Amino acid sequence: MYGLVNKAIQDLVCEKFGKDKWAEIKKLSNFEDDFFIGLQPYPDSLTYSLVHNASKVLGAESNIIMEAFGEYWILYTANEGYGEMLNLAGNSLPEFLNNLDMLHNRVNNIMPELVAPQFSTRNETPNSIELEYRSKREGMTPMVIGLIRGLGKRFNIEKIQITHIQEKNETNGCHIFKIEW
Numbered sequence: 001m002y003g004l005v006n007k008a009i010q011d012l013v014c015e016k017f018g019k020d021k022w023a024e025i026k027k028l029s030n031f032e033d034d035f036f037i038g039l040q041p042y043p044d045s046l047t048y049s050l051v052h053n054a055s056k057v058l059g060a061e062s063n064i065i066m067e068a069f070g071e072y073w074i075l076y077t078a079n080e081g082y083g084e085m086l087n088l089a090g091n092s093l094p095e096f097l098n099n100l101d102m103l104h105n106r107v108n109n110i111m112p113e114l115v116a117p118q119f120s121t122r123n124e125t126p127n128s129i130e131l132e133y134r135s136k137r138e139g140m141t142p143m144v145i146g147l148i149r150g151l152g153k154r155f156n157i158e159k160i161q162i163t164h165i166q167e168k169n170e171t172n173g174c175h176i177f178k179i180e181w
């Protein structure tokens with residue numbers, strides 16, 4: 001994944017737990033450079049390793065870390081030069097969720113090696129929507145939950161409920177989340 005993702009993990013850990021904890025996580029993950037380059041692709045295994053070791057060092061389950069990371073990503077990207085892209089993706093939660101592929105397509109122009117997930121929506125009502133999530137990667141669903149929570153905050157939604165209503169398997173090919181507010 002692009003270094004921007006690893007940088008965001010670093011920022012989240014440093015902000016909430018301090019630089020010493022980050023140094024431990026970085027060491028356990030065998031990452032020896034001083035910093036990540038946002039626009040450089042790194043192996044997915046490094047990102048998985050950072051999350052795994054953050055879980056060990058901080059004493060929190062990987063799922064919890066991934067979810068917190070997803071929520072943080074919405075604020076982080078807005079502050080790292082992608083605010084305009086986020087603005088263009090929509091003014092309401094359903095509109096934004098409908099435009100996620102367009103958003104990643106725009107990111108793809110800047111990051112040609114991006115392996116982006118795909119999203120589509122269905123069964124929209126005035127206070128709920130279902131989000132289909134397709135990815136070449138495994139284990140990212142807690143991040144999706146955190147991302148949706150972060151978007152809920154972005155759109156000042158006070159109470160949001162996210163239910164993972166379909167697990168991906170070989171037949172259906174996608175995870176589905178029901179989002180209610």
Ligand code: HEM
Nearest residue numbers: 001002077082085086107114115116117135136137140147
């Ligand atoms: C301007 C804002 C955003 C930027 C710059 C961005 C960029 C990225 C990047 C660089 C990756 C790593 C993939 C790779 O390097 O191959 C990624 C992955 C991902 N993005 Fe975005 N993204 C943005 C917003 C969002 C939003 C709002 C969502 C909400 C659902 C989202 C969902 C995901 C997910 C779930 C992944 C994990 C990879 C996977 O599932 O395969 N992203 N994105």
